[in-house]
Amino acid sequence: MADNPTPTPARPRDAAIGSGLGRVLLLVYGIFALSASARALVQISTHFSEAPLAYLLSGFAGLVYIAATVGLAIGGERGRILAFVSCSIELLGVLVVGTLSIADAVAFPDDTVWSHYGSGYGYVPLVLPFIGLWWLWRNRPRP
Template sequence: MPETSTRPEDAALGTGLGRVLLLVYGIFALSASARALVQISTHFSEAPLAYLLSAFAGLVYISATVGLAVGGARGRMIALVSCTIELLGVLIVGTLSIADAVAFPDDTVWSHFGSGYGYVPLVLPFIGLWWIWRHRP
């Protein structure tokens, strides 16, 4: 059974900007996962690292979406860990994709700091972490 709370700070996590964050994370969860599934199933041998990173990014976005949707202490922790991994991932993969383009012959969600997605993957974890911090108990 999902953990529910009637505390104002828990309710605020899923209201206003929190709902927009939930929507954006949900869209990225779907798009990154679908992209990875297509890439892995059609031409995995061309760029296995990039495609596995796309799949990992999809899992991170799914996890963040679930954390934001669940709320409460457990959901907040899931979202916090997910957004932190997302931030590290986009910074590390973004840097590596520029420094070693040969290792990334095809783009991932986090390649070039999310340039293929309008740099939203670079900005989103900062907003997510700020939102979680702002609504901490």
């Protein structure tokens, strides 16, 4: 009589998003959603006229971080799409704003989350979208 162990059911790939590194990503995105949004709210409400472009970009970054956090939290196909789009926008934003803030410092008299590639936040805004996109790709549903 051959021993045929019963195969254990595979863990759904979507469950991996909310575990391990996925939980860390969710936590970091949540922190950035809160900090970027709070920063933008204070900047816009107290001294908007000093650097409107920078403060509006901070607000936009906060919205992107909120969307990424929600996408990672809800999971499923919709959550994955929302997180993927948010991480992609974040990557594009940090690269464009980072480059422009160095090339044209006059246009950015005050920093945003993405200024100088996120140097004010330890370059986490530059690294985070790469990790987020990699994590989403690595844990994508497979047939």
